[in-house]
Amino acid sequence: MTIKNISGVLLAATLLAGCAAPKTLYNWDHYQTTLYQYYQQDGVSTEQQIATLNQTVETSRAKNKAVPPGLHAQLSLLYAKSGRPDQAFTEFNTEKRLFPESARFMDFLMAKDKGSFK
Amino acid sequence: MKRILGLVAATAVLLLSGCAKKAPYDYAAFHESKPASILVPPPVNQSPDVKASHSVLSTATLPLAEAGYYVFPVAVVEETFQQNGLSNANDIRAVSLPKLHQIFGADAVLYLDIVQYGTSYRVIDSETRVTVNARLLDLRNGKALWSGSATASSNENSNNSGAGLLGMVINAAIAQIANTLSDKGFDVGAITNTRLLSAGHDGAILYGPRSPHYASQR
Numbered sequence: 001m002t003i004k005n006i007s008g009v010l011l012a013a014t015l016l017a018g019c020a021a022p023k024t025l026y027n028w029d030h031y032q033t034t035l036y037q038y039y040q041q042d043g044v045s046t047e048q049q050i051a052t053l054n055q056t057v058e059t060s061r062a063k064n065k066a067v068p069p070g071l072h073a074q075l076s077l078l079y080a081k082s083g084r085p086d087q088a089f090t091e092f093n094t095e096k097r098l099f100p101e102s103a104r105f106m107d108f109l110m111a112k113d114k115g116s117f118k
Numbered sequence: 119m120k121r122i123l124g125l126v127a128a129t130a131v132l133l134l135s136g137c138a139k140k141a142p143y144d145y146a147a148f149h150e151s152k153p154a155s156i157l158v159p160p161p162v163n164q165s166p167d168v169k170a171s172h173s174v175l176s177t178a179t180l181p182l183a184e185a186g187y188y189v190f191p192v193a194v195v196e197e198t199f200q201q202n203g204l205s206n207a208n209d210i211r212a213v214s215l216p217k218l219h220q221i222f223g224a225d226a227v228l229y230l231d232i233v234q235y236g237t238s239y240r241v242i243d244s245e246t247r248v249t250v251n252a253r254l255l256d257l258r259n260g261k262a263l264w265s266g267s268a269t270a271s272s273n274e275n276s277n278n279s280g281a282g283l284l285g286m287v288i289n290a291a292i293a294q295i296a297n298t299l300s301d302k303g304f305d306v307g308a309i310t311n312t313r314l315l316s317a318g319h320d321g322a323i324l325y326g327p328r329s330p331h332y333a334s335q336r
Contacts, residue, residue: 025184025328035176036304038193069183070191077194101155101188104223109198 027065029056035074050078069099073106143321148263151256153225154327155188157218160196160207161230161250169303170235171207174250177308178230181315186329190222219257226263228315229253234269235303246272246302248310254323264323268314270306 034052037044044052053075060067076091089110096106158178163171175196179189198221204210211229218227234249249269256263317325325331 025186028180032177032180032308035179035193036173036301039172039176068179069188070179070194073191073194077191077197095191099188101223102190105190105195105221108221109194 025066026068027056027060027063028068029059031056031068031071031074038074038078046078046082050075050082053078067098069102070095072098073102076109145264145324147256147261148254148324151226151258151261151263152327153187153254153256153263155190155224155226156182156254156326157190157195157222157224157227157257158182158192158230159199159210159227161232162207162211163232163235165232165235167236167303169301170232170248170307173301173304173307174230174232174235174248174311177304177311178228178315180308181312182228182323182326184329185315185317185323186326186332188326188328190224195222215255215257215260222257224257227255227257229255233267235307246306248303248307250307250310250314252314266314266321266323268310270309270313272302272306 030052034044034049037049053071056071057067057075072091072095076088076095079085079088079091092106092110096103158175161171161174175192179192182189199205199210199213204213215227218224229252231251232248233251234247236246236248247269248271249267251267252265253262254264255261315323317323317329317331325334
């Protein structure tokens with residue numbers, strides 16, 4: 001076997017290995033389905049949605065992968081809806097820390113005087 | 119007769135060469151704008167299915183985030199509009215771009231229009247089809263950056279293996295859905311969105327700053 005052949009096999013193996021593990025930037029788990037469930041009036045309870053999203057945060061940590069943009073803010077919304085403003089603020093701040101792009105909106109949501117939208 | 123045949127042949131050649139030489143998508147405004155964050159307000163729904171809007175909205179984040187953008191939390195955004203008296207997608211679309219920029223601090227806004235959503239029953243089989251149009255606008259100067267359209271159907275062969283990143287992201291979108299929901303419109307909508315909003319081919323949205331492929335495109 002010539003060196004050329006070996007490198008060909010190595011290249012093929014590398015390509016195959018690359019295909020086997022699709023690389024995404026974020027650990028999604030059930031984030032999008034939880035979003036959809038949020039809108040279904042008769043569906044999954046707020047508590048269950050909170051549990052699912054917190055589980056996604058856990059598995060992300062275990063896999064050493066980033067949590068998708070918006071997930072912590074969604075948790076915040078669910079905490080606010082169930083009367084836990086302290087936890088809601090914690091999650092808004094986490095979203096802001098992980099994604100500085102969200103800073104102005106997160107500050108708007110946490111401001112006491114939000115001002116008029118129109 | 120000969121002349122007519124000649125004309126037909128010439129026309130055919132023109133048409134064929136037209137197909138072959140498709141002009142590449144003009145990304146000039148997009149390259150200049152360099153958006154890092156995208157706001158996705160609730161889609162305008164032209165289909166008769168009331169579930170369409172939230173179905174499409176809840177699957178828009180994955181492809182855009184995987185393309186490298188910060189995507190604003192869609193349900194929190196919608197709630198913010200509602201608390202300000204805007205519960206209708208058309209009313210939300212009427213909000214001025216400077217106002218959106220001021221409240222959200224987003225670089226760009228993505229307007230989605232659902233043209234088709236749902237199942238049509240036919241004699242031999244039935245099909246679920248979702249078609250979405252998208253327009254990306256710069257929130258700082260109002261310039262149009264990109265537009266696209268995509269359709270997915272439940273009747274397609276869903277074998278996407280080997281289709282590159284797009285296929286992998288589509289597979290990821292399906293895998294997460296399969297276990298928890300059996301809502302065909304949601305599934306097909308997710309594929310439509312992934313096709314519409316993934317980066318990496320001509321005519322697609324460009325990669326954003328959080329992607330390792332950022333700025334690798336012309």
